[in-house]
Amino acid sequence: MKRPMSPFEQELVKAMDEYAHHATSPGFDAARIVARERRRIRVRISLATVSVATAAGIAACVATGAPGTGRVGVPVVGGTTAPATSSPAPGASAGPTGATGGGSPATSSSSTPGGVAPSWPTTATSSPFTGTVPPVPVLVSVRVGAHPEGGYDRISLEFTGQAPGYHVGYVQQVVRDGSGAPVSLPGSAFLQLAFTSAQAHDANGGSTLNPAPTNPVTVGYPELRSYVLNGDFEGTVSVALGLAAQHGFHVSELTKSPTDHVVYIDIARS
Structure with missing residues (x-):
């Protein structure tokens, strides 16, 4: 099957046809046509580069969000029992978090094993x-x-x-x-x-x-x-x-x- 001509090729053929049917040289500016075609090529290359980079970025996010990687990417949902709230680990400088005043708890309990329990004394x-x-x-x-x-x-x-x-x-x-x-x-x-x-x-x-x-x-x-x-x-x-x-x-x-x-x-x- 014959490959379709590019816009550059079409314009060049048209200019040559005009030259063949006229005694005088038509308004044929080869430098202008070449420069325009180069701009088209640069635009196509730029769009292709952006598409590849976007696809690579999405793939990286999915990979880092996969269970077991220890990193955060696209959230993994469904079938998890992660707690709804969190706080700094013991020894951190942050103050108390969680719950409402007046005696009612604000966070729900979880039976999921969490971090390693701190080694604190039981003495008064x-x-x-x-x-x-x-x-x-x-x-x-x-x-x-x-x-x-x-x-x-x-x-x-x-x-x-x-x-x-x-x-x-x-x-x-x-x-x-x-x-x-x-x-x-x-x-x-x-x-x-x-x-x-x-x-x-x-x-x-x-x-x-x-x-x-x-x-x-x-x-x-x-x-x-x-x-x-x-x-x-x-x-x-x-x-x-x-x-x-x-x-x-x-x-x-x-x-x-x-x-x-x-x-x-x-x-x-x-």
Whole structure:
């Protein structure tokens, strides 16, 4: 089959035909025709280069997004059980994340194995109250979060006024402050948080938490199973955690402003 002529060839043949049928030379500018054809060739080469580069880029993205590469490319969807939230690994400088205030969890639990659990001690730890009252540190928010990538679960408690003192340690039985009545808290191990020189009520005696978690709140994370406000009595606010097992924990503080302080406890999952 005969190959079709290019625009350059067609114009050249036309010019030669005109030259053959005229006594005088037609308006035939060979240099102009050649220059125009070169421009057409450059445009075609540029378009071909762009197409090849685009195809290569798409292929690279798909390859880097494939499971097992450890890199992020085109998202892989369907059949995954990755958690909806994440946070920096233990020891990072970022503060608490996750959940809503007033005692309800904001992140869902995941049974998917996450990062390696940190090696934290299980022994009790304390930090004294170093300020003066007034103002009294007031508990205004309780937040929880699951962090499978770091191998731990977290509870954060936010205080206004100034930072309270605290004592955190394992107990055999959770009881109500003042009455000593036992609390049935879901979990196999119990971590008691006690915040000193603090309160969880306003000047009228109303709770500063909405809702107040005076009844156990079920969380259902792999380690953190539940929590309860089991005391707001004589300058001490008590919050007990129901855990899957007696694992190591870590206590940190974050000052968001001179009158806004967060104490957060991370509990290793194993």
